[in-house]
Amino acid sequence: xxxxxxxxGSLAYDYDLFMPKKEQPADNIxxxxxxxxxxxxxxxxxxxxxxxxxVVTSFVIVAAMCGNIFLHLQINEVNTKINQVEAELKLLESxxxxxxxxxxxxxxxxxxxxxASELGMRKMxxxxxxxxxxxxxxxxxxxxxxxxxxxxxx
Numbered sequence: 001x002x003x004x005x006x007x008x009g010s011l012a013y014d015y016d017l018f019m020p021k022k023e024q025p026a027d028n029i030x031x032x033x034x035x036x037x038x039x040x041x042x043x044x045x046x047x048x049x050x051x052x053x054x055v056v057t058s059f060v061i062v063a064a065m066c067g068n069i070f071l072h073l074q075i076n077e078v079n080t081k082i083n084q085v086e087a088e089l090k091l092l093e094s095x096x097x098x099x100x101x102x103x104x105x106x107x108x109x110x111x112x113x114x115x116a117s118e119l120g121m122r123k124m125x126x127x128x129x130x131x132x133x134x135x136x137x138x139x140x141x142x143x144x145x146x147x148x149x150x151x152x153x154x
Contacts, residue, residue, distance in 0.1 A: 105111070116122075132140060142148055 140148065
């Protein structure tokens, strides 16, 4: 491999850069005034921010607890109303059942038969049935043997 193509120009190196540094004489050192460090304005504001954050956080927590208590009160009120309505529903259902029993007892066959016999009614016999015979003519006769007149509507 021919590496000569990389060495076509002359390169100058500063070997002083690689040499150990020489110490500078002490006569050119200048003493400067001591400067007080600046006070941070953020450091002073931080306790106020922490206090405000704590106050706001506690307010939010108290508000959330109050809201939770309020919602539980509302839920309890609604549950109380539901229980009252359910109790009223049970009462009305029992009243309905008792009224149905009373109605069935009044409409029972034995009660109707007893009331009918008290009014002078009796069971129908074969002798009470009267049959009407109609011959080829469409004419009916009553008990007197007369033909009843039929009034036709206009």
